[in-house]
Amino acid sequence: MRIDGKREGLLIVLSGPSGCGKGTIVGEMLKRGDCAVSVSATTRDPRPGEVNDVNYHFLKKEQFTQLIAQDRLLEYAQYCDNYYGTLRDEVDALRAEGKHVILEIEVQGAMQIKERCPEAVLVYTLPPSVGELYRRLKKRGTETDEVIEKRIRRAGEELPLADRYDFILFNDVLEDAVADFSSIIRTAYMYPVYHKNQIGEMIEDAKTFHVPDHIEE
């Protein structure tokens, strides 16, 4: 596998219903050493124990709207009166270092990313079944049955949008899901967009090609 010049990291978006194991998959991918996550920016107040620039970049509303105006966010969304977004500079810096940046974001943000970075790889994670999703959410034990039921029904409304992603990653056995994710990384580097310069050079070389007088052995 050859990449134009220095090998830039990929931008990978990971979405999927709450409870399908996105966080666990990301945790496994981070162990590879060539993956990274980007710290999101938000205007909400830090919760106890949350550290600025580690859990989030905690910003004032004016700072956030200024970032929007300057087109310095790869995507952003508003929930419950607070903004959440991904800093373009941070993602670019990690990718320039050769890290694959994994963004765990919602569908709307994923679609914004695809518009701004057509080379981004969009992955939608799914549990093997709705019953299994329920068992995982129940096992987590952080939500009441009522909240779980709401979450699952919301997942059902969002699921038709999975079609707009590049890949569907079923998280049944974690080991397989991680291998699938690694396979996506290897394959995505074969997208033509990553080889434009190299192909351009080959076109020039081929069009002006002359059989050499002397052949190197």
Place this chain on the structure above:
Amino acid sequence: MRIDGKREGLLIVLSGPSGCGKGTIVGEMLKRGDCAVSVSATTRDPRPGEVNDVNYHFLKKEQFTQLIAQDRLLEYAQYCDNYYGTLRDEVDALRAEGKHVILEIEVQGAMQIKERCPEAVLVYTLPPSVGELYRRLKKRGTETDEVIEKRIRRAGEELPLADRYDFILFNDVLEDAVADFSSIIRTAYMYPVYHKNQIGEMIEDAKTFHVPDHIEE
């Protein structure tokens, strides 16, 4: 990795300049046991040693034009007064058996396939450099320098179309190219198009979900 119902094989198109090692890669893939090639149909006369239904399906011109009229060809092209094409039934039968069908065809045929089978995976193979392409063609020893020069210049004219393929496969070290090809197969199964039924069922299950009275452990 989960597939809707019985796991149907993929349809993989492999193109690339003459001498870049397509045949060798296909030969290696066939050793996996889950890949197959489709026998092309042609109206040209058999060459000495060529066997009908093995090297080609040798057809009369009227038979071939009838296949076109009946839309029974996945793609076809005309070269030097002869037709060449891929039989849809043959490809479908192999895929139904679970075999990944690899078609080694030219760019025009590849584009026809993409139109008729949007789920087809288009792979464009390239040598690491034009110099290397020359050395490989020279080593093969079947063409004069003049013909090699023509072939390489023609490759330069075709190369801009590589952009329309899904993946660029550089064949530098054969082992890596084969691993990349396998990675494409694993990843292509994650295309949303292969999971429509399963996602459809999950949508229904999720939308009508009720927390069960009794939880199975």
